[in-house]
Amino acid sequence: MIVDINVSLAYEVAEPVDLVLQMRAPSFADQRLIMETFDIGTPEHVTETAAEAGLGARTLIRTSEDFRSIYAARVKIDRPTLDITALDMVPVHLLPGDIVRYLMPSRYCPSDELQSFVASEFGHLSAGQKIKAMRDWIFERFDYRPGSSNAQTTAVDTFVQRQGVCRDFAHVLVTLARASAIPARFASVYAPHVTPQDFHAVAEVYLGGTWHLIDSTGMADASEIVRIGVGLDAAEVAFLTSFGPISMTEKSISVTILEP
Structure with missing residues (x-):
């Protein structure tokens, strides 16, 4: 493309x-x-x-x-669209050194606060199946509502309010993934079907030894996303x-x- x-x-x-x-x-x-x-x-x-x-x-x-x-x-x-459910996670003790930082809580992604929820809601699933279930859970339960969040809104705020914009959807998925010991990071991107047209944000998760783009808003497929940059959360890629x-x-x- x-x-x-x-x-x-x-x-x-x-x-x-x-x-x-x-x-x-x-x-x-x-x-x-x-x-x-x-x-x-x-x-x-x-x-x-x-x-x-x-x-x-x-x-x-x-x-x-x-x-x-x-x-x-x-x-x-x-970039082909892959079946995320078929991918395995890399055990924490085998992760490359530069990937480990993306397991850690960060300013907008306090993953340690949602570990109990993740264990109860997604604990029966493994690796890629878990990430797909998290993505679907966010997509189905959250309202995409411009103006409903601000520069101080964290993933926990969005989790409670069940509304936000692409930035917030990405923060929640990153947070849930990290709470499952799956490295995840925030990606600033361009995508053609974003409405209204704007800078866009998605999550990247580390499965099968490499990074995979996941959009919880449903507006962008991995095969049509242009990355700008990545970081622990939005603060690093504004x-x-x-x-x-x-x-x-x-x-x-x-x-x-x-x-x-």
Whole structure:
């Protein structure tokens, strides 16, 4: 599958501010960047640095003027949809060292608080069957409701309220997986069928010795997702983080399929 991505962001800046952007789609084994343009104007300072897990990059910016970022990319995705239920988990004592951190509770994913629930609700299932059951449980019981959560909402808050947006759905699945001793992480992505069009968020779970994308909202299949970056939770992969006051004046995102 080939998809086109077009993003335009604009912000008013009242005083000098530092920004961290993570919105570019990197090339991985299962997604290849065919074309890319990235225009951020002429801020006072720009630095590129590797993002979490070495997947993707962050752009560090210092500016004292209104800021605009225009991004366009064409990406070829070569990722089959797998039967997740057929995959086994890797025992904790055999996990690679760089995977172990994705077992740990984090700011938005306090997995230690849901271990009892996971044991009672999903304890009879194993590995991939458990992940599919968790995904289906979230999809069937949670309402997708824009505006129902904020930057402080954790997976436990969403678990109790049974509503949220893609960010919240992903946090809950990551949390439930970690509570089952299955490594899981948050992935910031682009996907063509997200409604309304926006940055999207899904979970990645570590089964069968590799990572697999899972979307609890049902809006994106693994075969059509373009990863931007990954992290313990949303705090590590925000498309823009501001260290100072700014105000968004424009946000436009379009992801379209060119070839299925």
